Amino acid sequence: MAQLVRDIMTGDPATVAPQTSVAEVARIMRDEDLGVILVTDGDDLRGVVTDRDLVVRSISQGGDPERTAVAGACSDEVVTVGPDEDLGQAVRLMREHSVRRIPVVDHGRPVGIVSLGDMAVEREPESALGDISAARPNT
Template sequence: MKVRDVMTRQIETVAPSSSVEEIARLMKRNDVGSIPVCEGQKVLGIITDRDIVLKVIADGKNVSSVSAKDIMTSQVITVTSDQDVHEAARIMADNQIRRLPVLEQGRIAGIVALGDLAVEKIHINEAGDALSDISQGAHH
């Protein structure tokens, strides 16, 4: 089974200049924990709810004055829609991440989350192993 078979295609993206306040509202409205930061269809970074908590709130910064580019993770690990779900699960475990932006011809096409692998009952052991590694901090 390929990533395209389980990924979420309807995703919101934000611009590098988007405020953290705006991003948090978007996360709440869409019930998601991460949002890709894009310029057009090119992925520049990703922001997670954890980034907002640790890099803004815990540091006492003003959510209205911090923008996506200030706190995004710019070394984004991605997969392509034609990669196998086994490989996506392994990449998540190896990198201790729960979500991967999905690219098609270098452009954002969707996102695949660890939950997508589990919810779809795909390689549940792999998804479970990936989650265990992520939760415990895999050592390599």
């Protein structure tokens, strides 16, 4: 039987509004030990921002992180997958779009995130990536 995205996704993803400051998003990432946050307008997914996005698209450009909105740092062309889709579809999308994480959307509302690490832990737990992804963070 095929395994579904919902079987391995991380549910209840962290979200922020587009006008949230880059500094606030960075604090949320630090406090919740996250590398990605979804940018939403109400229940609608508007973008994805990673810790790398904050550095490359915002902080390195100058400006005040307390006054700079995350909308300018997030990826707004978002690839999504449904919770009832086969994991193979998520893998294909990750390869096709060169992404490591995909928001999981149900009826237009974000309900989770599935990551390359999640798949490694599930499919190849003895691999280096599976082992690293399953380990506790070293914060």
